[in-house]
Amino acid sequence: MANIRDVAKESGVSVATVSRFINQKGYVSKEAKEVIGRAIKELDYKPNLVARSLSTKQTKLIGLIVPDIMNPFFPELARAVEDVALTYDYTVVLCNSDEKAEKEIHYIETLRQKYVAGFIVTTNQLQASHYQNLDIPVVALDRTIDASIPTVSSNNKEGARLGTAHLIEQGCQHIVCMRGPTGLGPADDRLDGFLEAVEGKEIVTHIIECPFHFEQSEEIARKFLSEHKGIDGVFASSDVSAAGVLKAAHSLGIIVPDELQIVGFDGIALGGMLSPGLTTVAQDIYKLGALVTRMLIKLIEEIELEEKEIQVPVKLIIRGTTRSEQ
Amino acid sequence: MANIRDVAKESGVSVATVSRFINQKGYVSKEAKEVIGRAIKELDYKPNLVARSLSTKQTKLIGLIVPDIMNPFFPELARAVEDVALTYDYTVVLCNSDEKAEKEIHYIETLRQKYVAGFIVTTNQLQASHYQNLDIPVVALDRTIDASIPTVSSNNKEGARLGTAHLIEQGCQHIVCMRGPTGLGPADDRLDGFLEAVEGKEIVTHIIECPFHFEQSEEIARKFLSEHKGIDGVFASSDVSAAGVLKAAHSLGIIVPDELQIVGFDGIALGGMLSPGLTTVAQDIYKLGALVTRMLIKLIEEIELEEKEIQVPVKLIIRGTTRSEQ
DNA sequence: TTGAAAGCGCTAACAA
DNA sequence: TTGTTAGCGCTTTCAA
Numbered sequence: 001m002a003n004i005r006d007v008a009k010e011s012g013v014s015v016a017t018v019s020r021f022i023n024q025k026g027y028v029s030k031e032a033k034e035v036i037g038r039a040i041k042e043l044d045y046k047p048n049l050v051a052r053s054l055s056t057k058q059t060k061l062i063g064l065i066v067p068d069i070m071n072p073f074f075p076e077l078a079r080a081v082e083d084v085a086l087t088y089d090y091t092v093v094l095c096n097s098d099e100k101a102e103k104e105i106h107y108i109e110t111l112r113q114k115y116v117a118g119f120i121v122t123t124n125q126l127q128a129s130h131y132q133n134l135d136i137p138v139v140a141l142d143r144t145i146d147a148s149i150p151t152v153s154s155n156n157k158e159g160a161r162l163g164t165a166h167l168i169e170q171g172c173q174h175i176v177c178m179r180g181p182t183g184l185g186p187a188d189d190r191l192d193g194f195l196e197a198v199e200g201k202e203i204v205t206h207i208i209e210c211p212f213h214f215e216q217s218e219e220i221a222r223k224f225l226s227e228h229k230g231i232d233g234v235f236a237s238s239d240v241s242a243a244g245v246l247k248a249a250h251s252l253g254i255i256v257p258d259e260l261q262i263v264g265f266d267g268i269a270l271g272g273m274l275s276p277g278l279t280t281v282a283q284d285i286y287k288l289g290a291l292v293t294r295m296l297i298k299l300i301e302e303i304e305l306e307e308k309e310i311q312v313p314v315k316l317i318i319r320g321t322t323r324s325e326q
Numbered sequence: 327m328a329n330i331r332d333v334a335k336e337s338g339v340s341v342a343t344v345s346r347f348i349n350q351k352g353y354v355s356k357e358a359k360e361v362i363g364r365a366i367k368e369l370d371y372k373p374n375l376v377a378r379s380l381s382t383k384q385t386k387l388i389g390l391i392v393p394d395i396m397n398p399f400f401p402e403l404a405r406a407v408e409d410v411a412l413t414y415d416y417t418v419v420l421c422n423s424d425e426k427a428e429k430e431i432h433y434i435e436t437l438r439q440k441y442v443a444g445f446i447v448t449t450n451q452l453q454a455s456h457y458q459n460l461d462i463p464v465v466a467l468d469r470t471i472d473a474s475i476p477t478v479s480s481n482n483k484e485g486a487r488l489g490t491a492h493l494i495e496q497g498c499q500h501i502v503c504m505r506g507p508t509g510l511g512p513a514d515d516r517l518d519g520f521l522e523a524v525e526g527k528e529i530v531t532h533i534i535e536c537p538f539h540f541e542q543s544e545e546i547a548r549k550f551l552s553e554h555k556g557i558d559g560v561f562a563s564s565d566v567s568a569a570g571v572l573k574a575a576h577s578l579g580i581i582v583p584d585e586l587q588i589v590g591f592d593g594i595a596l597g598g599m600l601s602p603g604l605t606t607v608a609q610d611i612y613k614l615g616a617l618v619t620r621m622l623i624k625l626i627e628e629i630e631l632e633e634k635e636i637q638v639p640v641k642l643i644i645r646g647t648t649r650s651e652q
Numbered sequence: 653t654t655g656a657a658a659g660c661g662c663t664a665a666c667a668a
Numbered sequence: 669t670t671g672t673t674a675g676c677g678c679t680t681t682c683a684a
Contacts, residue, residue, distance in 0.1 A: 051677035275576040377661035
């Protein structure tokens with residue numbers, strides 16, 4: 001592989017001039033540009049990015065820290081991140097943290113040794129400490145790590161309000177809210193939205209905590225639904241949980257949506273594959289990912305951020321797990 | 327951040343000795359080891375991996391090229407790759423190729439400029455050419471790019487035979503095989519398995535081609551099932567397609583498994599979330615990923631490979647879309 | 653507008 | 669067993 005010196009030699013100029021040329025920095029005469037351009041073509045020269053990084057102390061690597069890429073929310077997010085990164089010539093490193101602080105710390109350290117340009121963090125592990133005094137840019141998704149860290153999130157509260165209101169409109173009077181883990185920002189916000197929607201209405205409510213995990217949700221729902229008769233609506237804080245509820249209902253012979261209506265939250269592809277299709281409060285996951293990545297890249301390239309907190313609207317998608325008026 | 331020279335100074339030895347120490351190469355006296363170890367602790371020294379790479383022309387970066395991480399087969403695979411990579415101190419770069427040769431080429435070039443150590447390729451794009459004369463290790467998943475490239479795959483043919491046989495055992499007499507794209511290795515193998523299973527049996531069969539895509543599968547299935555009465559079994563070449571068939575059956579009022587039995591292929595989590603649960607030929611996706619990653623790392627570290635082609639067994643998981651004897 | 657040369661932090665050959 | 673030193677390929681300052 002040709003290096004910058006070969007190009008310099010081939011074109012009869014110095015390496016400094018070639019460097020200026022490829023970085024479009026400083027003065028390079030028209031003639032020089034021509035010769036160099038030709039030499040680069042001829043030699044099929046590609047700059048050695050490692051050498052450049054050593055010199056500039058910068059790479060075009062982005063660390064994407066997710067709890068677990070197998071959780072169906074994250075593939076779409078990762079896809080958006082990667083798409084945007086590609087546009088700006090960045091490369092995405094995948095990190096599964098399993099919500100463990102040690103793992104996060106390990107990734108951060110290893111990647112810093114590689115001069116990673118910045119991190120996108122989507123974990124719940126609220127250990128702000130190891131991000132705070134990091135000297136490289138960090139942005140967060142859907143959870144406020146620290147006031148100093150820019151964040152993109154969905155309007156969780158409004159979404160939950162919307163979803164719950166839909167249940168009420170469709171006639172539910174006895175609603176269970178399967179809330180996500182306490183202390184987890186988005187889960188708390190969604191509970192707030194739920195409470196706001198039922199407030200002052202003549203609705204019987206139950207609130208049960210439930211992880212964003214299919215089997216566990218199914219089990220919890222099965223137990224609850226068989227012990228409590230008369231429940232006619234479930235607002236689940238995630239689509240995976242909602243899928244668990246739907247499966248539980250099926251196995252108990254409860255007919256959805258006639259006897260029980262269900263609304264999920266997230267808008268992952270799974271919802272459309274179920275029968276009946278899952279009514280859900282859809283986040284624009286791709287947009288979340290795209291926005292957060294652009295934000296990070298701005299930070300890296302020291303472009304002023306207009307906003308440090310962006311909220312992305314959510315949208316109610318009505319499918320078959322709730323009754324439709326038409 | 328402290329560098330190797332600081333450590334050398336602090337411990338009163340030369341950088342060469344420190345380098346030998348951290349790489350565990352060459353001679354370092356007991357005493358030197360002690361002082362250096364202490365200095366490293368004290369200064370919280372971490373080797374600069376970029377500098378090391380520039381010198382050695384090697385990194386611990388692995389490029390994972392998938393068609394699309396949003397396709398539910400790949401998150402589990404990516405997870406396995408990342409887990410194993412982490413064990414060996416490698417870092418995984420995520421690349422979505424969309425099956426486009428240009429994108430693949432772009433990733434390969436960019437990552438080579440970063441001294442990537444090797445690639446795991448899982449695309450169908452059979453453009454062997456740009457891998458063949460690559461001077462870095464490549465391994466492939468589930469598709470033979472080229473005889474020189476080691477491969478890990480599932481026993482697709484046997485799996486399809488197994489799945490189809492199950493359908494027959496459960497009484498199906500009029501079976502549709504929704505085969506994957508022609509020319510795609512695994513899809514062809516699965517068709518072979520299907521054909522082998524029905525061969526010589528008194529079974530009416532239809533073979534239709536269908537991409538590994540939910541909506542399209544649903545549409546194709548809906549059309550086919552409404553035009554052809556009497557079909558009592560479907561063998562789908564992927565779980566996503568099977569999910570589409572199931573959804574189509576529901577919307578047509580066809581009762582599964584009483585009137586129609588369905589078997590999928592892949593063993594992704596989705597199958598368990600459907601109602602009824604999807605009977606499927608499960609690949610051990612995690613194992614595929616783990617094996618292929620270990621293979622690549624061996625290649626990178628120049629450890630002899632025992633086998634250049636590994637087949638991982640598949641397993642029939644019987645759930646609710648086929649009748650059960652008990 | 654250009655070029656010489658000093659670094660970036662590490663490895664590895666070679667000499668001691 | 670240790671140290672000196674020349675790279676790895678690029679950027680960037682400074683002088684010309």
